[in-house]
Amino acid sequence: MRECTNAICRHALPRQQSWRIAFARIALCVVLLAEPLAAHALPTFDDVRTQWRSSDWLLLSRDGVPLQRTRIDKTERRGDWVALADVSPALREAIVVSEDKRFYEHSGVDWRGAAAAAWANLWNTRTRGASTVTMQLTGLLNDDRERSGQRSIAQKANQAVSALWLEHTWRKDQILEAYLNLVPFRGETIGLSALSITLFGKAPSGLDEREAAVAAALIRAPNAPYAKVSDRACRILRDMQAPERCVNLPAFVQLAFARPAPALLSVSPDAPTLAPHFARRVASETHPVAGARVTSTLDARLQRFASDTLTRTLVELDAPAHPRNVHDGAVVVLDNATGDVLAWVGSSGGLSGARDVDAVLARRQAGSTLKPFLYAQAIDERRLTTASLLDDAPLDLAAGGGLYIPQNYDKDFKGWVSVRTALGSSLNVPAVRTLVMVTPHRFAKTLTALGLPLEQSGDYYGYSLALGSADVTLLSLTNAYRALANGGLAAPTFDLPRRAPPAALAQQRVFSVDASYIITTVLSDNNARTRTFGFDSPLATRFFSAAKTGTSKDMRDNWTVGYTSRYTVGVWVGNADGQPMWDVSGVTGAAPIWAAIVGYLHRRVPSVAPRVPAGVVQTRVRFDGNVEPARNEWFVDGTQTQTVGLAANAISTGNATGIANMPRTSDKTAVSSSNAAPHIGSPTDGTLFALDPDIPAARQRIVFERASGSSGRANWRLDGKPLGRDERVLWLPWPGRHVLELVNADGSSADSVRFEVRGATAHQAAPPRAGKPGTARGHAASQPSPTPLTSTLQDSTTNGQKL
Structure with a gap:
């Protein structure tokens, strides 16, 4: 403080004292006249907190756990509302030291600070503002976000009146909490939550003294260069009795300014984003607005477990010792009853x-x-x-x-x-x-x-x-x-x-x-x-x-x-x-x-097998030739059988042209080897064949075979015309009902069966001349066969889908 060495200084104190009294009287009159209007204009603390909107929308699990943030508002970055209890003590101290030293003493307006500022402005000795945290908050509540501190006397008076009313209706902790959430920081960043995550990569509760001082310094000059911000932050640290934290402060501020901003503002920036793809799907359906909180069907714990399990398994599969070139995966879990x-x-x-x-x-x-x-x-x-x-x-x-x-x-x-x-x-x-x-x-x-x-x-x-x-x-x-x-x-x-x-x-x-x-x-x-x-x-x-x-x-x-x-x-x-x-x-x-x-x-919840439907029966099944061990098997009622065997031609040839029959209780194909008379093994009597429209008609064949164990020489005859005398004949099918016979040397019929070939939409070639011999057995496996409607004739193949 200067010494009084001239006349002007000798008269300074009385003049300053009178000015302060006059200013106080004028302010009091303004307060009495304008307070009802201010009371009507300013919201309550609960209204401000409720109406706060993050720049992101938040996906919640079925029980309210945050899963994913997605940014909507591209003009500003605002995080979630931060309670004062979740703000580090160092930051609270830094804000009070830098912006309003007598915050806990005044009632909205710091009259001592205001008078000193007015006197300094009057004599142009030092220009500084006198806005308290409460006064600044009223400007933020009125959306008055001018970065310059220059305001008219009327604006200052209105802020003072509003601040007095705000202090009358809000608690000090509410005022400081709202201020920290609404104050603009660097660039597009609004509020402490967004600043803390984008600038320091941590939640507001974790800010130390140096980080708190930098954050407080940005309030006065949000877009100042890092050197100016570090100088002001160092002054704040001295006021906080922590001058040792000024060491290497410019480099720290420069590094913080160079940090790339995260794509999303998470409540916990260290936590992984649990459901980015699901959030994108939900957004396409609901079109959420900024600040929206959308509850989904996801289970947060299950989502995290599934994600961790997938990642861990892929890392193990592609370990450097045994790389398997697998990098991607996906998991989905559904509730059977609800479809959630x-x-x-x-x-x-x-x-x-x-x-x-x-x-x-x-x-x-x-x-x-x-x-x-x-x-x-x-x-x-x-x-x-x-x-x-x-x-x-x-x-x-x-x-x-x-x-x-x-x-x-x-x-x-x-x-x-x-x-x-x-x-x-x-x-x-x-x-x-x-x-x-x-x-x-x-x-x-x-x-x-x-x-x-x-x-x-x-x-x-x-x-x-x-x-x-x-x-x-x-x-x-x-x-x-x-x-x-x-x-x-x-x-x-x-x-x-x-x-x-x-x-x-x-x-x-x-x-x-x-x-x-x-x-x-x-x-x-x-x-x-x-x-x-x-x-x-x-x-x-x-x-x-x-x-x-x-x-x-x-x-x-x-x-x-x-x-x-x-x-x-x-x-x-x-x-x-x-x-x-x-x-x-x-x-x-x-x-x-x-x-x-x-x-x-199912670590705690049992999983039980479904109940047996009324239309299903269980039967003990035995397989002829011990193809598979006997077992209890489930059947649709009416299709059950106790014995399953192979057609005689399947037993004798064992190749891909054999017929896999539906379970049989008795059939003509399982002829005893003691039967000496010539006997037809395939097809069985009453078989229906269907020509496949997807296969060229000229390439389809039906297999005629003698039963295993039958003896004696006999010739094939189809629809009364000779067809050959080989044990196995491949016949080019023709739609219609047919009679197949084995005839003895004297022309008498030793065995006969009737079967039907049903046509396809494809054009058929002319029927083959009866008496032309069938293709030799060695070529049989390459000939596709029509599909029997009463049995399971299979001929088909593919190049390699696996498992």
Whole structure:
């Protein structure tokens, strides 16, 4: 303070004292006149806090846990409202020291500071503002966000009046809390939450003295260069009795200014973003506004567990010691009863080269995951039972301009197997044989009814549809398995809570309850998987579960989808860019993730097998020739049998042209070897054949064979015309009813059967001349055969969908 050495100084104190009194009187008159208007204009603290809107919208789990933030307002960055209790003590001290030293003493207006400022301005000795924190807050509440401190006397007076009223109605802690949330900082940043995360990468509760001083310094000069900000921050630190924190402060401020702003403002900036892809899906449906809080169906703990499990498994799969070139994955979990999406992990995050691609909605080849639906349809159509035998042997089908040759995953063939074994062990050739019966056209309609996004008709995919050549999404595939879990009823999924009860939801019956139950018994049967997966696989859980794996061509896609009594879980593993994985199959890639998630879901909740439907019966089945061990098997009532055997021609030839018969109680093909008379082994009496319109008519054949063990020489005769005398004849079929005979040397009929060939839409060639011999046996396996309607004649193949 100057010494009084002249006349002016001698008169300064009396003049200053009188000016202060005059200013106080004028202010008091203004307050008395204007306070009612100010009281009417300013909101309450609760109104301010309630109306605060973040620049982001927030996705919440079903129980209110924040999962994901997405920015909406591009003009300003505002975080969540921060309670004063969540602000570090250092920052509270820095704000008071720098902006309003007597904050806890005055009643809204610092009269001493105001008088000193007015006197200094009058004599132009020092220009400084006298606005208190409370006065600044009134300007923010009136949206007066001028960065300059220059205001008119009228504006100052209005702020003073408003501040007095605010102090009268708000508590000091409320005033400071609102000020810290509303004050502009650097650039587009508004409020302490946004500043703390963008500038320091931490929550406001974690700011230390140096960070607090820098934040307080920015209030006076938000866009000042780092040198000026560091100088002011150093003065604040001295006032806070922490001058030692000024060391290297310019470098610290420069580094903070250079920090790239995060894309999202999280409540906890160190926490991962749990559901970015799901949030994008919800935003496309709800179009949330800035500050919105949208409650979803996701379970926060399950979402985190699924994400962590996926990441951990992918890291293990692609370990440097044994790299397998697998970087991407996705998980979806559905509630069976409601269709609620409980978990949605769209990518592997930092492991992925395309982390923004939502693999839950990306279309990829389904692999063998479509097989359960194929067999369910065949059972519903009563073409097969799970005890029916299918030939897993090399096979080729004419398709398009070449041959379709299916292979099994292990490049091996198992011979005659039951449908239960074929599905449980994911054998490819039996599945293609089944599709020949069902037809690609009808099977594609079934898949579409399940909600799978097939873009082409079944004829476009052909027989490869049995092995999953169609592109599907993980969400649609998982929901299709949910239909099996719900007894054949397909229903939509939900990512937001819905008002309608589950019973009122749109449902479509795709499979019968009986077929769904029988397929479930196969998918939950660990014994049925042993030929391919062995006894110890991740699919063998301690509780009831039904699951299927799938791997597309060249190991580009790897799936495991399955269900328990309460949940359906789908997992995809692969590479977003379509690169093949190295030695990764459904049981080694996706299955461990699936098993970990269903284990987590049922760590405290039991999973019980479904009840047996009224239309399903269990029967003890014995297989002739010990093709498979005797067992108890489930049947749709009316299709059960106690003995399953092979047609005689299948036993004698053992090749891909054999017929896999429906279970039989008695038939003519199982002729005893003691029968010496010539006897027809194939076809059986009453067989109906259907010409396949997808195969050129000239390439289709029906096999005529003598029964095993029959003796004596006899010639073939078809419709009264000679056909040859070989043990096995391949006949070019012609639509119509036919009589096939074996005739003795004297011309008498030794055995005869009647069968029918039903025509296709394709144009037929002229009927072959009777008496022309059939093709030799060595060429028989390459000739496609028409599909019998009363038995399961299979000839079809593909190039390699696996498992």
